[in-house]
Amino acid sequence: MIKPSYNKVTDEIIEYLKDICGDNYVISDRDSMESYTHDELSPVEVKGEYPEVVVKPNSTEQISRIMNFADENKIPVTPMGGKTGLAGGMIPVYGGIGLSLERLNEKIEVDEDNLMVEVDAGVTMNDLYEAVEKKGLTIPIHPTTGDSQVGGTIAANAGGESTLKHGVMRDYVKGLEVVLPNGEILKLGGKLLKNNTGYSLMHLLIGSEGTLAIFTKAILRLYPSSEESKFIIVPFESGQSAIKTVSEMIKKGIMPVGIEYLERETIIRGQQKVNENWPCDIGEATLMIFVSGKNEDEILDKAQEIMQICQQRGAVDAFLAFKSKEIDKILKIRAGIAEVIQEGNVTGHRSGDLVVPPSKIAEMIDRARTIFFESNLEGIFYAFGHAGDGNVHIEGKLPDEGIIDWKEVKEVRDKWIQEAINLGGDITGEHGIGLIKKAELRKSKSEEEMRLMEGIKNLFDPNNIMNPGKIVPRDDEVEDKYIKI
Amino acid sequence: MIKPSYNKVTDEIIEYLKDICGDNYVISDRDSMESYTHDELSPVEVKGEYPEVVVKPNSTEQISRIMNFADENKIPVTPMGGKTGLAGGMIPVYGGIGLSLERLNEKIEVDEDNLMVEVDAGVTMNDLYEAVEKKGLTIPIHPTTGDSQVGGTIAANAGGESTLKHGVMRDYVKGLEVVLPNGEILKLGGKLLKNNTGYSLMHLLIGSEGTLAIFTKAILRLYPSSEESKFIIVPFESGQSAIKTVSEMIKKGIMPVGIEYLERETIIRGQQKVNENWPCDIGEATLMIFVSGKNEDEILDKAQEIMQICQQRGAVDAFLAFKSKEIDKILKIRAGIAEVIQEGNVTGHRSGDLVVPPSKIAEMIDRARTIFFESNLEGIFYAFGHAGDGNVHIEGKLPDEGIIDWKEVKEVRDKWIQEAINLGGDITGEHGIGLIKKAELRKSKSEEEMRLMEGIKNLFDPNNIMNPGKIVPRDDEVEDKYIKI
Numbered sequence: 013m014i015k016p017s018y019n020k021v022t023d024e025i026i027e028y029l030k031d032i033c034g035d036n037y038v039i040s041d042r043d044s045m046e047s048y049t050h051d052e053l054s055p056v057e058v059k060g061e062y063p064e065v066v067v068k069p070n071s072t073e074q075i076s077r078i079m080n081f082a083d084e085n086k087i088p089v090t091p092m093g094g095k096t097g098l099a100g101g102m103i104p105v106y107g108g109i110g111l112s113l114e115r116l117n118e119k120i121e122v123d124e125d126n127l128m129v130e131v132d133a134g135v136t137m138n139d140l141y142e143a144v145e146k147k148g149l150t151i152p153i154h155p156t157t158g159d160s161q162v163g164g165t166i167a168a169n170a171g172g173e174s175t176l177k178h179g180v181m182r183d184y185v186k187g188l189e190v191v192l193p194n195g196e197i198l199k200l201g202g203k204l205l206k207n208n209t210g211y212s213l214m215h216l217l218i219g220s221e222g223t224l225a226i227f228t229k230a231i232l233r234l235y236p237s238s239e240e241s242k243f244i245i246v247p248f249e250s251g252q253s254a255i256k257t258v259s260e261m262i263k264k265g266i267m268p269v270g271i272e273y274l275e276r277e278t279i280i281r282g283q284q285k286v287n288e289n290w291p292c293d294i295g296e297a298t299l300m301i302f303v304s305g306k307n308e309d310e311i312l313d314k315a316q317e318i319m320q321i322c323q324q325r326g327a328v329d330a331f332l333a334f335k336s337k338e339i340d341k342i343l344k345i346r347a348g349i350a351e352v353i354q355e356g357n358v359t360g361h362r363s364g365d366l367v368v369p370p371s372k373i374a375e376m377i378d379r380a381r382t383i384f385f386e387s388n389l390e391g392i393f394y395a396f397g398h399a400g401d402g403n404v405h406i407e408g409k410l411p412d413e414g415i416i417d418w419k420e421v422k423e424v425r426d427k428w429i430q431e432a433i434n435l436g437g438d439i440t441g442e443h444g445i446g447l448i449k450k451a452e453l454r455k456s457k458s459e460e461e462m463r464l465m466e467g468i469k470n471l472f473d474p475n476n477i478m479n480p481g482k483i484v485p486r487d488d489e490v491e492d493k494y495i496k497i
Numbered sequence: 498m499i500k501p502s503y504n505k506v507t508d509e510i511i512e513y514l515k516d517i518c519g520d521n522y523v524i525s526d527r528d529s530m531e532s533y534t535h536d537e538l539s540p541v542e543v544k545g546e547y548p549e550v551v552v553k554p555n556s557t558e559q560i561s562r563i564m565n566f567a568d569e570n571k572i573p574v575t576p577m578g579g580k581t582g583l584a585g586g587m588i589p590v591y592g593g594i595g596l597s598l599e600r601l602n603e604k605i606e607v608d609e610d611n612l613m614v615e616v617d618a619g620v621t622m623n624d625l626y627e628a629v630e631k632k633g634l635t636i637p638i639h640p641t642t643g644d645s646q647v648g649g650t651i652a653a654n655a656g657g658e659s660t661l662k663h664g665v666m667r668d669y670v671k672g673l674e675v676v677l678p679n680g681e682i683l684k685l686g687g688k689l690l691k692n693n694t695g696y697s698l699m700h701l702l703i704g705s706e707g708t709l710a711i712f713t714k715a716i717l718r719l720y721p722s723s724e725e726s727k728f729i730i731v732p733f734e735s736g737q738s739a740i741k742t743v744s745e746m747i748k749k750g751i752m753p754v755g756i757e758y759l760e761r762e763t764i765i766r767g768q769q770k771v772n773e774n775w776p777c778d779i780g781e782a783t784l785m786i787f788v789s790g791k792n793e794d795e796i797l798d799k800a801q802e803i804m805q806i807c808q809q810r811g812a813v814d815a816f817l818a819f820k821s822k823e824i825d826k827i828l829k830i831r832a833g834i835a836e837v838i839q840e841g842n843v844t845g846h847r848s849g850d851l852v853v854p855p856s857k858i859a860e861m862i863d864r865a866r867t868i869f870f871e872s873n874l875e876g877i878f879y880a881f882g883h884a885g886d887g888n889v890h891i892e893g894k895l896p897d898e899g900i901i902d903w904k905e906v907k908e909v910r911d912k913w914i915q916e917a918i919n920l921g922g923d924i925t926g927e928h929g930i931g932l933i934k935k936a937e938l939r940k941s942k943s944e945e946e947m948r949l950m951e952g953i954k955n956l957f958d959p960n961n962i963m964n965p966g967k968i969v970p971r972d973d974e975v976e977d978k979y980i981k982i
Contacts, residue, residue, distance in 0.1 A: 125744045125856035148748060171691045180691060183668065196945040203854035205886035206656045206665060206926035208704050209941050210968060211950050215700035219693050236750040259610045263633060265721040369688035371610035401690035441691035456694050460681040464956060465696050471952040483695060
């Protein structure tokens, strides 16, 4: 493994960057750079790292000049969007330039004739939703927090809870403008629903997490304004019967927006956390089924059909959350579950998001539970998953104090990953590889796949200046420093 | 440009291939190889070419051995599926091995719990539909003739008429097994709805037209059985008002399966060809709108809503085709249009499938018409398009006899392409680049994009044995031999 060597950002370089971006948009004092050191995973899980300088260009042109300069001078560049990631993908591990897209946020051009929007990469998802909804249109997925930026959301190919019905970001991206490490600007795709003109560089770049190019603009497909959505809580006697019901439902032609899978123990902890009561107090496993429709009547019709199917498959009750008070209470408990899982020391990456074929969720959780309790670790086991799309969040919550055997934690995590792969799954459904799952990536991919990925990285970024240390780094020494083992 | 040099297929090599595939599945006599010389574009438009030998492996293992051998011995390999392509993508221009997937057609494993199917690449789309429909499931797009094979359909990222609502093949592929030119077998993706584990080699390979790897298996997402579908014929006073209606419709929340755009002159020729009458005899431009629903009542409701919108936007009549006799008649005329366009000498590639933003279809057709009639060519101008997805088929039908100025034909074609690009479009919406659009690809892509595509080709196929002469060839001399200029 070769450790990359980079040049330092000198005062002269800072002056040059100011020439490009303007004096106010180049920051190099440490205090002002703190928020550019970590995403939402860190600093709790992974320590942050300071860039040498933060630049805030506001045009593709400026970005092109910065990249070209950085490439010629061997200075690493880490693109920074909303910093809402959960894999440390924007931590500038080699210092260098932190390139924040926050000022590239002017253009949101809704094209009502083509039902597309052309948008600057630094626009937040919230601002984008607002702008398209004003025109009676929508992007039906809400894959991340609204503070994430369009570019980052595409770079991470974010998914979210409604993947079952509405897919992931990749499904909405029709065009991308990107700046390559050498400063070249590429315009890929367009306002086109079909395009088979050569290899799809666009689809290669989607999900590349800022390691191949900086995204500067995107063209996204729009849909008529979103339907209303309610949800149904259905407890089952066992996890297996809950999971089996999911495909039954879809086969009958009902396509819920999303389906969450929750286990009894997990719900109880969530209740305690926020001091609220879950509507049903029975069942080992519960499905929370999001149903959408044009109006309440249509939703009610679908809900009744769903509840009928569930009853035939071993549901022990069903609760339709229609009133906003009920809905709020349930969502509060669900947020409580997420919170309680993320507190203190945990076995996973706090953002572990293994993915398995949807039918294997209950089995995956059972196996993970067994592995956890067979280890020498002490703690509470939590699991919940997007039953609709196979994404599972598994966590062993460890004691807040005392000595934790991090080597054993890593062993447990490795075994979980191996089980996911054995079940036909993979290591990350939506959060991505970033900084923290590089070693794990090698468990999922063959040597030949790694060779191709490394070759692609080398083709786009021969000087390895583009978000180095992520996905397919040329060194491995970065790893240990950031991951507790 | 370097002209590739390859080794010849000797008797000894044929013996070796027989060892791998069995004596009956290696063919080298010329008569038996005729059907492996061309796809559906050729031999009318582009002359076919004989491989030196055709092999018919029936396992991934055999394909891996063949590829590894070919790579080490510098023998070109051209993968051959259903040979239903329209861009000459399977013509073995350097001879070598024609690798037919026709015997890799055993496995069609429907997974009803995950709503996925795992299928051998050589299975025809017809066989696949039949197998999944038996289980009450479907793949809602029918992108090509049913004789095309699953692997080829993915390699071409086929689309079809229902893209507006149901997308293209890429949207259904969740997993791929492929054999690289060096014989390595990669298993990409899986029965997973979300997967962000490293760069998506799978999405890079989709649409790569057999130039990077041979597809051996695919995992496709399934949906509940298809809804019924009918169509509405709506004539408009002008092309522009017809096209403007399309986005209006979609914005109102109605998502037709597909929308075809037909001009008066084109319909008349189609009528004459098959000697039938189109239901409405008025309007300069006509939309043919495919509507789906769970039953006839739902379709009728949607149809009424659509017709109302059309009336408000300048439709001069509307005809709902509900009876099978009416439907058959209309489809017959439509087939007649396709036939009449493809006969004799034409300006396009007989398969020209420019794509523009959907709102620009009428403008694209107008500009193309003007270009055609301003040229010195004599003939009839035809145009129709998938108004829903922006794919337009434009053709100038030239006299069957007499001398045709092919240089002028090429100029017209080049101008059409330039107009499509000017309108934000691209050169091929669904048929792909193949053998015949390599020169045109360079009009659409920047030098840097070409460098990246060539780099990707080189990374996957350093010895250039994999379907050489297509998309990004290392030589250009192949072109002239196959394209009329």
